[in-house]
Ligand code: DI6
């Protein structure tokens with residue numbers, strides 16, 4: 001790979017993800033990078049003569065895509081929930097496990113007991129799987145602390161990941177993830193006395209890029225989430241929401257009303273909910289790993305999302321309960337097989353639309369002026385990325401041109 005800050009890729013098949021043709025494909029492409037930015041991209045026959053003289057790397061026909069973006073993860077957590085996996089296989093449902101004190105709350109116990117160092121080491125192990133698949137940017141949520149100190153710890157660990165590895169991290173405060181045991185039956189008090197004050201502190205310490213919540217029967221009602229969203233707005237933070245995963249409580253419309261970056265899961269969203277998302281420009285983040293793990297049968301409203309022009313992103317939802325998944329390539333495959341998304345939609349879902357779901361404008365697409373976050377693959381056609389199961393054809397990842 002390059003030894004200077006200004007170089008040129010040749011012999012590349014470029015899946016630019018620009019619109020116009022499938023995958024924005026340029027069959028015989030060149031791409032120039034200066035420092036951390038793409039400064040020229042196009043067909044090799046159009047390459048300006050002065051660029052042909054710089055240090056060149058010939059990719060011999062390999063495919064180049066934008067580096068992948070995992071826009072919804074809970075990758076920082078303590079312990080694991082393999083025992084719960086067994087319980088579900090013995091017949092218990094996800095909701096029954098949660099109501100019996102398992103589920104999110106059991107990960108909270110393990111996360112509170114863990115040190116920052118062990119949380120970081122465990123998370124890096126998972127982050128490294130993603131980096132190995134060409135991922136350059138991940139979103140990381142808090143939400144397994146559910147007390148002041150541990151929520152802040154989780155966010156500090158998330159920030160530390162970006163120092164420990166060449167990867168960009170966007171954090172989301174997810175204090176409204178579940179009601180902790182010490183507040184059982186007092187969700188309102190938890191929101192007012194712990195969640196909102198902790199959000200204020202975390203924001204003051206520069207730990208929060210966005211605010212998330214879990215709007216569900218086993219978590220919080222729309223009116224409770226709304227109080228958190230009002231505080232987010234006061235602090236100037238964008239919001240997003242786990243909505244309509246197991247039932248329809250109106251979370252998607254609540255999110256749209258607050259101009260949310262994304263509404264996530266949304267299996268139970270209806271056409272009106274999708275219309276609200278279209279209106280507010282909210283991205284749909286679909287999470288096939290959770291759908292698969294929980295053996296859900298209610299499919300997200302794909303056709304309505306397409307018809308209304310709502311951007312569809314995909315993410316791992318990497319978490320110890322409903323989606324113990326740290327492969328974005330497998331996520332793409334699941335989205336095609338389970339949700340009937342096309343391989344092109346799947347690739348757009350982990351590039352362009354994932355960037356939008358995070359409010360990022362400088363990545364997710366190959367174009368002049370964008371960051372040189374690139375994934376080079378040993379495949380001929382971009383459909384191969386979603387087609388294989390458990391196969392990683394990454395040849396090289398570039399992060400900010402490096
Ligand atoms: N929805 C999810 O898929 C994760 N959180 C959420 O609100 C699951 C979290 C867990 O089961 O630990």
Ligand code: FE
Pocket residue numbers: 072074242317319
């Ligand atoms: Fe989630």
